[in-house]
Amino acid sequence: MTLSSLRQQLLAGETTPAAILARLAGDIAARDGRTGAYLSYDLATAMAEAASADLSLPLGGIPIAIKDNLNVAGQPCTCGSRFLAENYRSPYDATVIRKLRAAGAIPFGRMNLDEFAMGSSTENSALQTTRNPHDFDRIPGGSSGGSAAAVADHTAIAALGSDTGGSIRQPASHCGVVGLKPSYGRVSRYGLVAFASSLDQVGPLTRSVEDAARILQVIAGADPLDSTCLEAAVPDYLGGLDDGVKGLKLGLPKEYFGAGIDPGVRRQVMAAVDALAAQGAEVVDISLPHTEYAVATYYVLAPAEASSNLSRFDGIRYGHRGASPADILDLYQRSREDGFGAEVKRRIILGTYVLSSGYYDAYYSRAQKVRTLIRRDFEAAFARVDAILSPVAPAPARKLGGIAIDPLHEYLSDIFTLAPNLAGICAISVPCGVTAFDGAAALPVGLQILGPHLGEAMLLRVARAAEARS
Amino acid sequence: MPQPHIDVRYVANLARLELSDVEVATFQVQLDAILGYVETLTQLDVSGIEASAHAVPVFGRMRSDEPHASLPPAAVLQNAPDQSQGQFRVPKVVADA
Numbered sequence: 001m002t003l004s005s006l007r008q009q010l011l012a013g014e015t016t017p018a019a020i021l022a023r024l025a026g027d028i029a030a031r032d033g034r035t036g037a038y039l040s041y042d043l044a045t046a047m048a049e050a051a052s053a054d055l056s057l058p059l060g061g062i063p064i065a066i067k068d069n070l071n072v073a074g075q076p077c078t079c080g081s082r083f084l085a086e087n088y089r090s091p092y093d094a095t096v097i098r099k100l101r102a103a104g105a106i107p108f109g110r111m112n113l114d115e116f117a118m119g120s121s122t123e124n125s126a127l128q129t130t131r132n133p134h135d136f137d138r139i140p141g142g143s144s145g146g147s148a149a150a151v152a153d154h155t156a157i158a159a160l161g162s163d164t165g166g167s168i169r170q171p172a173s174h175c176g177v178v179g180l181k182p183s184y185g186r187v188s189r190y191g192l193v194a195f196a197s198s199l200d201q202v203g204p205l206t207r208s209v210e211d212a213a214r215i216l217q218v219i220a221g222a223d224p225l226d227s228t229c230l231e232a233a234v235p236d237y238l239g240g241l242d243d244g245v246k247g248l249k250l251g252l253p254k255e256y257f258g259a260g261i262d263p264g265v266r267r268q269v270m271a272a273v274d275a276l277a278a279q280g281a282e283v284v285d286i287s288l289p290h291t292e293y294a295v296a297t298y299y300v301l302a303p304a305e306a307s308s309n310l311s312r313f314d315g316i317r318y319g320h321r322g323a324s325p326a327d328i329l330d331l332y333q334r335s336r337e338d339g340f341g342a343e344v345k346r347r348i349i350l351g352t353y354v355l356s357s358g359y360y361d362a363y364y365s366r367a368q369k370v371r372t373l374i375r376r377d378f379e380a381a382f383a384r385v386d387a388i389l390s391p392v393a394p395a396p397a398r399k400l401g402g403i404a405i406d407p408l409h410e411y412l413s414d415i416f417t418l419a420p421n422l423a424g425i426c427a428i429s430v431p432c433g434v435t436a437f438d439g440a441a442a443l444p445v446g447l448q449i450l451g452p453h454l455g456e457a458m459l460l461r462v463a464r465a466a467e468a469r470s
Numbered sequence: 471m472p473q474p475h476i477d478v479r480y481v482a483n484l485a486r487l488e489l490s491d492v493e494v495a496t497f498q499v500q501l502d503a504i505l506g507y508v509e510t511l512t513q514l515d516v517s518g519i520e521a522s523a524h525a526v527p528v529f530g531r532m533r534s535d536e537p538h539a540s541l542p543p544a545a546v547l548q549n550a551p552d553q554s555q556g557q558f559r560v561p562k563v564v565a566d567a
Contacts, residue, residue: 091545184525198524227531228524296508307485314486316558321551328563333488345487346497350504352485353476366511368521373514375522408503424525453526 003062003158003211010061017050017061017106020157024063024108027155036130037140037150039068040076041109049106057104058218065109065156067147069117070094070202071191072107079193080115080125083319083339094191095226096160096202096219103218111146111159115341116310117167117195119143120414123400124343131400132175135440138397141171147205148175158206158215162192164199165298166392166417169429172205173392173446176431178463179205180212183453184424185230187216188223196305197228199298199421209430209463213237216456235457245465246280248458251385255291256416262395264435268445269391272432272466276389279465286385288377293370294419299411300354300367301422306344307351313339346407371422378423378452387462388450390416392429396443416448426451430463474498475505 009015025043032038046063053061066072069079071090078085097107114124122130122145130145132138133153140149144161148171151159161168163181172179180203187202194200204215217237223229252273257266277283315321315335322334340348354363381388394413420427427450434442447466451459478497482489489497543556552559 088549091541091548185528224533227533228526228528230526230528290514293511293514296511299504300508300511311486315551316560317546318549319551325561328561329486331561332486336486337488340487342493342496345482345489345493346500348485348487349476349478349481349497350501353481353501353505356481356484363508363511365521366516367508368523369516369519370511370514371522371525372519373516375525406503407500408507411504422525 001154001157002208003206003214004208006062006157010055017053018047020061021046021050021063021106021108024155031153032150032155034131034136035133035149035153035155036128037111037146037153037155039078039110039112039127039146042075045074046106046108053106054104058214059100060104061106062104063106063108063157064100064215065111065147065150065159066097066107067113067144067159067161068110069113069162069193070097070160071193072097076110077193078110078127079117080113080127081339081341081344082126083313085127086320088318092191095188095223097191099219105218109150109156111144111150113146114143115344116193116306117143117162117164118306118343118347120166120170120410122146122171124341126341129400132397134176134443135397137399138440138443139174139400141174141397143167143171144179144205145171148172148177148179151175151177151205151207158204158211160202161205162200162202163421164195164302165421166414168203168205169392169417169427169446169448170414172429174397174444176434176444177205177207178209178212178431178467179203179429180216181420181427182216182220182456183426185228186220186426186454186456188226188229190223190225194309196302197309198305199302209460209467210238210241212428213241213460232454237457237460240457240461241464243461244279245276245462248386248462249282249284249384250276250462251284251286251381251388253286253288253291253381253388253390255288256390260394261391262435262437264437265391265393265395265445268433268435269389269447272447273389276462276465284385286381286388288381288419290370290373290377291415291419294374294422295412295415297367297370297374297422298414298418299350300363301371303347303351304355304364305351307348307355310344310348343407374419375423378425382452386458390448390450392416392446392448396435396437396440396445398438420450425453426456426459428459428463430466432466475502
């Protein structure tokens with residue numbers, strides 16, 4: 001059941017917001033014990049909101065699951081971390097939550113994630129394991145793994161996630177759902193717990209492209225509380241959805257189809273490309289020559305920003321405080337040592353190092369310059385093509401376990417999703433079939449579509465055409 | 471054994487992280503591998519390239535200078551690990567005279 005079809009049922013009087021919530025609660029009770037997508041949910045509050053839902057609004061009466069790094073007033077916001085797990089309650093609504101409420105939606109459920117959104121498997125959550133509903137021995141992807149797994153498991157109708165280097169698109173791909181990362185500045189970050197502020201964006205995970213468009217329509221737009229959120233007018237994302245791809249020029253970057261891609265992934269992505277060509281798109285080869293530097297650039301810049309952002313977790317104003325500290329320094333150190341998991345510590349140390357005196361120019365400053373080269377690659381490409389097609393990930397979902405030993409190997413699997421964040425452009429993951437992989441008979445594969453900055457209308461139109469095939 | 475890139479305990483201290491010996495040993499190997507990989511960036515000639523702090527730089531954004539509601543003190547303090555008289559309570563910061 002998609003959000004769009006549920007909305008039709010609500011408007012026709014065939015169901016009610018309370019009935020939808022009751023059914024979701026039943027499905028969560030029945031299935032989420034195994035999937036582990038939900039960290040918590042507050043049915044009583046949601047039911048109270050359902051009782052006064054205005055169905056005439058664009059998302060009237062529709063429950064939306066929320067990644068547990070977005071603040072919803074009165075609810076937990078653990079970020080998958082021990083630091084915030086004890087008794088933190090959000091004192092305010094994130095702007096995206098305020099906008100969802102203004103459109104009639106009901107925030108319902110707190111979804112598991114890699115701690116502070118750092119990871120690609122949700123295994124870095126300090127609180128819970130989330131499993132891929134297509135194969136319970138496998139990761140759901142990450143960091144928005146709870147959001148993706150619940151939408152795939154039909155225990156949520158749609159969800160919000162956040163994407164710093166692929167954290168919406170990669171779990172969407174691994175779980176066989178749609179995941180949209182809007183352009184940088186399209187959606188407010190106010191109330192999203194900051195990881196890397198020049199890369200983070202909030203976006204929807206849904207069961208259809210139309211559903212993603214409906215949610216983007218609501219959450220996009222300027223916010224006086226986020227100066228990086230752009231004033232640009234929000235276009236109508238639904239009107240042109242079915243305009244098709246006839247006459248559009250779509251680029252295949254050769255660097256995204258090289259060695260190291262699973263053959264099944266390649267086959268399904270190329271089948272999706274062929275289907276778009278059959279619908280009248282012109283498919284051309286392009287080059288994004290600095291692609292091979294994206295991972296190194298990202299793993300300097302994102303940890304640098306994270307080391308700064310996570311300095312706020314000091315044990316003073318909220319979250320965990322180490323027991324009986326000797327002095328203020330001891331308080332900081334003990335609170336952070338107890339509160340943070342290994343991946344978060346690793347990235348804080350890496351980020352602190354690349355920003356430290358004597359290393360700043362060699363690492364941070366150089367990575368910012370390479371970021372410029374990566375941006376220019378996309379600018380040159382979008383002068384030639386309307387959208388770019390690629391795999392989301394080199395392989396389908398791997399088995400649970402194995403991240404701890406080799407974080408660099410895990411980082412390298414993000415190769416196709418990092419560059420769009422560095423360039424600030426929009427990107428979407430659309431399911432494009434399944435493939436046998438590593439002993440599993442049928443695991444989902446995602447097609448990634450990249451659009452120019454603020455090109456979401458074009459992106460969604462191409463995504464809709466790709467989806468229509470499947 | 472090549473010279474390690476990073477003195478993990480020193481940098482952790484800068485970041486106010488108190489690591490166990492096991493963590494230091496694990497992170498040493500992992501961070502050296504990551505920093506070794508990052509060295510690939512030195513293959514590129516970036517002379518004359520401007521740095522991008524943001525993908526979409528926006529400068530001088532101003533909003534109207536009008537008072538608006540902020541969180542009430544009780545809401546700000548609701549998550550405090552320790553508080554007293556409407557303030558966050560911390561260990562003594564100044565040394566004895």
